[in-house]
Amino acid sequence: MMNNPAKTKGSWGWLMQRVTAVLIIVFLGTHIYLTHFASFDLDLLDWTLVEERVRALPILIIDYGLLVTAIFHGLNGLRMIAFDFVTTNGRRKLADVGFWVLGVGSVIWGLAIFAPFF
Amino acid sequence: MAGIGSKIKWLFGKNADLYPANMPAGMWFWAARRITGLIVAVYIFAHLYVLSTFWSGQNAWGGMMSIMTSDAFVLLDLLLLGAVIVHAVTGAAVLLFDTGVGVRKHKMVYWVLAVIGVLLFIGSIYGAYRIITG
Numbered sequence: 001m002m003n004n005p006a007k008t009k010g011s012w013g014w015l016m017q018r019v020t021a022v023l024i025i026v027f028l029g030t031h032i033y034l035t036h037f038a039s040f041d042l043d044l045l046d047w048t049l050v051e052e053r054v055r056a057l058p059i060l061i062i063d064y065g066l067l068v069t070a071i072f073h074g075l076n077g078l079r080m081i082a083f084d085f086v087t088t089n090g091r092r093k094l095a096d097v098g099f100w101v102l103g104v105g106s107v108i109w110g111l112a113i114f115a116p117f118f
Numbered sequence: 119m120a121g122i123g124s125k126i127k128w129l130f131g132k133n134a135d136l137y138p139a140n141m142p143a144g145m146w147f148w149a150a151r152r153i154t155g156l157i158v159a160v161y162i163f164a165h166l167y168v169l170s171t172f173w174s175g176q177n178a179w180g181g182m183m184s185i186m187t188s189d190a191f192v193l194l195d196l197l198l199l200g201a202v203i204v205h206a207v208t209g210a211a212v213l214l215f216d217t218g219v220g221v222r223k224h225k226m227v228y229w230v231l232a233v234i235g236v237l238l239f240i241g242s243i244y245g246a247y248r249i250i251t252g
Contacts, residue, residue, distance in 0.1 A: 018216065021209050028202070040248040045183045047176045074159035081152065106166065113169045 013076055020073040027066035034059060054117045067110040075103045143228050147208040154205040161198060189250050196246040200239055207235035 035044060042049060053059045079099050086095055130136050171182040211231055214220050220227035
């Protein structure tokens with residue numbers, strides 16, 4: 001049933017874009033508040049305060065959650081824009097490989113960023 | 119292929135869908151979401167690059183942060199936050215319509231979300247002001 005849109009991969013991208021959107025509203029809201037607006041007296045970007053936050057498990061989970069959802073949402077969005085211009089099946093498949101490599105690579109890069117604190 | 123001038127006229131001329139006065143409210147939301155989405159998607163990688171300074175140790179991080187907390191970069195961050203707010207608010211409209219909320223009241227949903235966006239940005243201006251004035 002290749003003609004059934006619900007059974008092609010496009011609808012997964014559509015659904016996940018919405019799921020990650022909701023998650024990002026929560027994760028990004030918390031992230032921006034904790035990193036920039038929680039206090040104007042302390043220097044929230046000071047190394048020791050960053051270390052304190054990264055070592056708090058709930059904050060680490062939020063930041064890593066934001067990493068995965070934001071990279072997925074961002075690249076899936078770029079994919080959607082790209083597919084307005086790249087319309088042949090072969091080129092789309094090639095673009096998908098590129099987006100997956102970039103996405104997985106970026107997530108690994110992001111996961112490794114906090115390494116100095118552990 | 120026709121000249122680039124006529125192509126632009128075809129895309130944005132008075133009779134084109136993309137001519138601002140011809141764009142319905144939903145299309146403004148769509149265009150705003152695309153442009154801000156591109157900006158924010160590129161920013162993710164700039165953000166990862168800056169945070170990678172952690173690998174160079176405490177002193178390098180301090181140096182990087184003294185640049186990133188300079189007035190110019192705080193103002194850029196404020197603009198970025200503005201782009202994020204526009205993207206979030208216009209995306210919220212999509213989520214609402216997809217779940218059947220306000221399907222018959224598009225314009226009202228747009229106005230309510232626009233007001234929420236403006237309020238969030240006013241809060242962001244206050245935050246940026248407090249950060250700049252220390």
